[in-house]
Amino acid sequence: MKSLRITSNEDAKIYLLEEEVDDPSDTQVQVEVITSVVSPGTERAFILSMENTDKSYPRTLGYSVAGIVTKVGSNVKGFKPGDRVAGILAHRTIGNIEQHNLVHIPNGVTFEEAAFVRIGVIAMQAVRKARIELGEGVLVFGLGLIGQMAMQLAKANGALPIIGIDVVESKLELAKINGCTYTFDANMKNLEQEFKNVNNGCLPQVVIESTGFPEPIKLSLRYACNLGRVIILGSTRGNTEINFYKDIHKKGLVVIGAHISTNPAMQSYTAHWCFRDNALCFLNLLKEKRINVTSLISQKESFEKFNNIYKNVLERNDDYITSVITWKWR
Known part of the structure; x- marks a missing residue:
């Protein structure tokens, strides 16, 4: 299966990369992305190869998404095709996520809100x-x-x-x-x-x-x-x-x-919770309206208009907070 993702090269050029997506491994869940959220500071630093970033190319940009399960690995428990989920994945149309880095989206929380999951964590x-x-x-x-x-x-x-x-x-x-x-x-x-x-x-x-x-x-x-x-x-x-x-x-x-x-990968400890427990807490805070993420959205764009998004990221627009990217390919 083909996927598109937003990436950049060593010259800080941003582009869409088409690549093959394998079936999920035994412990992975394949997710069709509906929305992802830009982390401006981190993504700017990686695009520009700033200090304390690695130097691997093409860059992996983004890490917070929401979408729908399409396939599950043979050892995956608790997820099935059609589930609404949020987790850790780059800006891309479809990809595989380790099950411990994925959670269900509660009723009453939109894809747009849930896509902030790793930002919140x-x-x-x-x-x-x-x-x-x-x-x-x-x-x-x-x-x-x-x-x-x-x-x-x-x-x-x-x-x-x-x-x-x-x-x-x-x-x-x-x-x-x-x-x-x-x-x-x-x-x-x-x-x-x-x-x-x-x-x-x-x-x-x-x-x-x-x-x-x-x-x-x-x-x-x-x-x-x-x-x-x-x-x-x-x-x-x-x-x-x-x-x-x-x-x-x-x-x-x-x-x-x-x-x-x-943070630990699987088991939570005092002050050091794993992603899954933190993510569930964050999404439930959204459900209970104790925190507000929609006010933080400065821009909404389809992934095809990635240049409009990263213009804000790279030019350091003072009023800019973040962008929500919508994904629908084919």
């Missing part, structure tokens, strides 16, 4: 690993796609207040719409005092860094209260120079890396 790492307590102040640094999602999940987890900072006014406004208690321009002076003013006189107990840039990591350490936790959620593309005595040791900070690759 990534953002969930910050909230789980921070172990946020009810009433703790949480600062989210960077309000792009992952930051907006982390902000909503921290709120759902009981953080109060939720503080968001960014340099783009439209992203600050979007965060307010989705429940952020206070927002500030990251270029404001005296931000530390502003944070104390809205958090009972102290700096935030938790800071979630989601920009993917090196410099905000230093600022995140500064903005956390003594004995606070700083969660590195964004995948940084460069080096950060830190004075460990002044920035971490003297303040008693806990710094936690929250990359999704540290």
Whole structure:
């Protein structure tokens, strides 16, 4: 069977690649993709071969889809042709997914919403690993796609207040719409005092860094209260120079890396849930209307118009959050 996927080469040229798709293995499920969601920061970094990306070509772009099961492997349990599902797969028309990286979409959740599944699971790492307590102040640094999602999940987890900072006014406004208690321009002076003013006189107990840039990591350490936790959620593309005595040791900070690759494949543990359990949690939060992903969609396009989509990704349109790609071939 033939499939089309969006990819790029070493010259950062984006194109559609036609390739053969085998039948699913014993543990795989074949899925016809209905929608997929762009992860702008990660995909931009891979297209441009930025630091901390591999150098394999053609690139695999995308990792969050929703669709319909077409075939199942001989050892697969719980999935059958026709099921509505969401999971981990590149931007493509059809492909095979390991069954532990796939979940059913609950009734009441659309394909469009469910396609955010891995975006939600990534953002969930910050909230789980921070172990946020009810009433703790949480600062989210960077309000792009992952930051907006982390902000909503921290709120759902009981953080109060939720503080968001960014340099783009439209992203600050979007965060307010989705429940952020206070927002500030990251270029404001005296931000530390502003944070104390809205958090009972102290700096935030938790800071979630989601920009993917090196410099905000230093600022995140500064903005956390003594004995606070700083969660590195964004995948940084460069080096950060830190004075460990002044920035971490003297303040008693806990710094936690929250990359999704540290999660177990099959079995969940405290603060380290597997994809399946995280994904089911995320989709049920969508079903219960505790989080909102439709407000994060800046653009909807058919896969044939991939150049329109990646124009936004590569040109760093300030107001852009993400695109939903629709898939229907033949």
